[in-house]
Structure formats: structure tokens, C-alpha cells
Amino acid sequence: MKTLFHYNWQVREDWYKWCEDVPQDELLKARIGGVGGILHTLFHIIDVEWSWIRGMQEKPDFQESFDGYRSLEKVRKLDAEFKPEVGNFLLAWNDGMEDRILQDMRPDGTKVIFTHGEIMRHVIAHEIHHIGQLSVWAREIGKKPVSANLINRGLSMKIK
Amino acid sequence: MKTLFHYNWQVREDWYKWCEDVPQDELLKARIGGVGGILHTLFHIIDVEWSWIRGMQEKPDFQESFDGYRSLEKVRKLDAEFKPEVGNFLLAWNDGMEDRILQDMRPDGTKVIFTHGEIMRHVIAHEIHHIGQLSVWAREIGKKPVSANLINRGLSMKIK
Numbered sequence: 001m002k003t004l005f006h007y008n009w010q011v012r013e014d015w016y017k018w019c020e021d022v023p024q025d026e027l028l029k030a031r032i033g034g035v036g037g038i039l040h041t042l043f044h045i046i047d048v049e050w051s052w053i054r055g056m057q058e059k060p061d062f063q064e065s066f067d068g069y070r071s072l073e074k075v076r077k078l079d080a081e082f083k084p085e086v087g088n089f090l091l092a093w094n095d096g097m098e099d100r101i102l103q104d105m106r107p108d109g110t111k112v113i114f115t116h117g118e119i120m121r122h123v124i125a126h127e128i129h130h131i132g133q134l135s136v137w138a139r140e141i142g143k144k145p146v147s148a149n150l151i152n153r154g155l156s157m158k159i160k
Numbered sequence: 161m162k163t164l165f166h167y168n169w170q171v172r173e174d175w176y177k178w179c180e181d182v183p184q185d186e187l188l189k190a191r192i193g194g195v196g197g198i199l200h201t202l203f204h205i206i207d208v209e210w211s212w213i214r215g216m217q218e219k220p221d222f223q224e225s226f227d228g229y230r231s232l233e234k235v236r237k238l239d240a241e242f243k244p245e246v247g248n249f250l251l252a253w254n255d256g257m258e259d260r261i262l263q264d265m266r267p268d269g270t271k272v273i274f275t276h277g278e279i280m281r282h283v284i285a286h287e288i289h290h291i292g293q294l295s296v297w298a299r300e301i302g303k304k305p306v307s308a309n310l311i312n313r314g315l316s317m318k319i320k
Contacts, residue, residue, distance in 0.1 A: 003281055033296030033305075115316045121163055122310035125288050129308040132292020136193030145193075148289040150282035156275050 004124045005090050007150050011131055012079070014146040015042060018138070019072045026141050028070055034133040040066045041134055043075050045127045050082040052123050053089050055102055056116050093120070164284045165250050167310050171291055172239070174306040175202060178298070179232050186301050188230055194293040200226050201294055203235050205287045210242040212283050213249050215262055216276050253280070 019027055019038070027039040035044045043066045051061050062082075069075050098117035106112055114122075131148065138145035179187055179198065187199040195204045203226045211221045222242075229235050258277035266272055274282075288308075295305035 003278070004285070007281070007285060031296075033299040034292075112312075114311055118163070118311055118316045121167070121315075125164070125167060125308065125310045128285050128288040129292040129295070132194075132289040133296050135289070136191075136293050136296045139193040148285065150285045151274055151278055152272075155281075156278045 001093055001120055001124075002090060003150075003155050005086075007153065007155060008124060008127045008131075009083075010153055010155075011146060011148065012042070012045065012127070015131070015134060016072065016076055016079075018143070018146050022141065022143065024071065027072060031137050031140075033136070034130055035066075038134060038137055039070065039072065039075055041130050043069050043078070045130055046075070046079050046082060048126055049086060049123050052119050053086050055104075056100070056119060057089065161253060161280055161284075162250060163310075163315050165246075167313065167315060168284060168287045168291075169243075170313055170315075171306060171308065172202070172205065172287070175291070175294060176232065176236055176239075178303070178306050182301065182303065184231065187232060191297050191300070193296070194290055195226075198294060198297055199230065199232065199235055201290050203229050203238070205290055206235070206239050206242060208286055209246060209283050212279050213246050215264075216260070216279060217249065 019042075022038070028037060030036050031038070035041055047062055047064075054061055069078060098115060100116040102114045102116065102119060104112045104114065128148075131146075135145035135148065179202075182198070188197060190196050191198070195201055207222055207224075214221055229238060258275060260276040262274045262276065262279060264272045264274065291306075291308065295308065298305035
């Protein structure tokens, strides 16, 4: 679990660096698919990760829209604000937490029960999926995307 | 680990069904990003998953190119051929296998050592990333993509 979160955070950091060389209008440009833009995707990833981590702790959710975060600097700042709490949750994570329950309500009033283990994997997959969308948009603007490889990132590799 | 593989296989199956309603020329059309096309992506996902699973078992790799698999039927057939071996490997997977070693050689001759745990997560992330690319191309041809949600797939959810 921890390796996949660390992978996502490394890749996300690589995308922030990638964004530094891209004009802001390209980062904000409306695009087809996903949430419709590069920076908006990064904001959405942070938002969703934090919201689920907050939910599992029974703390209030993040409710703001992308409108207030339309620059790389603001998105990075938000990430830096949220990361310590997410990091602490992950640090404390152990197999015994897998079956803890989060109750949620669907718009139609149906009660839904998720396990924390399921939510953690959902958060992981959510980020990787959206990063895949960024990789297409990167090519559309003629730039090589960040590598999505999990190997060769030093997450548990040794070179001899 | 198993949940994320099962998630990927469910999503992949959903994409096969999604492809049934899409003309073959759209499935084969050259697109920007990734490996450059919808069906080619599904072939690539199967290829990479199987190749790593074979590698961890020290068995020969899959060496064929997409040229021989340019229809939904052929890709599905290949998947069905490979799935039992991948499934058996996953079924036998346990935490004690995390640190097993796969040795590989880089093109420059450097020896690289990967742990099996790292490779398993790489395979998981690889598929999710490429499926993210499919979701953009789906919108480009005006179709709603398959849901990437890991929750609400019955992977460990209970509804009351």
C-alpha cells in the first residue's frame, strides 16, 4: 500500500516539475476527457486523495472548487498543505485497518459501506488513471510525458 | 495486491465490452500518446502483464508484435490464453514472495535487480495508467469511457 502511495507522490512531483516548462495557458486549456485540463487534473487528484483520507478519519471534507487554484503555484501549495495529514495516515496504516468501515450515502439515499482497504486502493488507482490522461495531453502539446514506470524509481530496486 | 489485479481484470473486461460497440477502424486508428491506439493498448497491457509474470517464473517471454492481433476477437483470445497462468501466479502470491529477486540486464549491460513485490505493483500501475489513456480517446470518439472506480465494483463493498 505504502509503495503505491509513494509511487504516486513521486510521479505527481515529476508532473509539477514538468509543468514548470509549460505555458500557463496550456496548463489551463480545456481538453477532452477526464476533468478537462492538466492543472485541474492535478488539483482533482489532491482533492480526492485528501477527501477520502479525511473521510476515513471522520473529519470534514474539502469542498473548494478548482476556480481558486488556477496556477501551478497554488496547486503545489495546496498539495503541501494536505500532504502531512495524508502522510501521517499512511505512516500509521497497517493490515489491521483493512476492514474498518466508512459509511456513505448515495444521492438516492442508499447507504453504502466501504472498507478502508478498498478506499486506499481506490485512491491509488484514481491517481494513476488520471495521470494516464495527462500523458496523452502531454503528447498533444508535443512534450514527452513523465515516466509512469514504478520500477527504476528506487522504490525497492538495487543496482549492482 | 490481489484486489488491484482483480480490479484491473474487471476494468479490462468492461473495456472489451465497450469495444464491441465501436467500429474496428476506430479501435485501430492511430492516436496521440501511449502506444498509439485503443486495441493496441489492450494488447500491450496483456503482453506486459504476462511477460513480467513469465519473468518472475523464469520462463520465456512473449515476443510477438501487435501486427498479428489487430481485432478485438484476437486480443480477447490472447487474454484468455494468458489469464490462467497469471491467475495461478496471483493465487499463489503471498507476502513471503515480496522480496524474491528478478535479475534483468539494461541495454547498456548494467545488471538490474527488481523484487517481485516491486514488479507486481509495476504491473498494476502499468495497466491503470494505460486505461487512463483509453478514457481520453473514448471521449474523443464521443463515447463515455468505462468507469475507473475501484469502489462500487463489489471488490469488498457491502450495501445495506
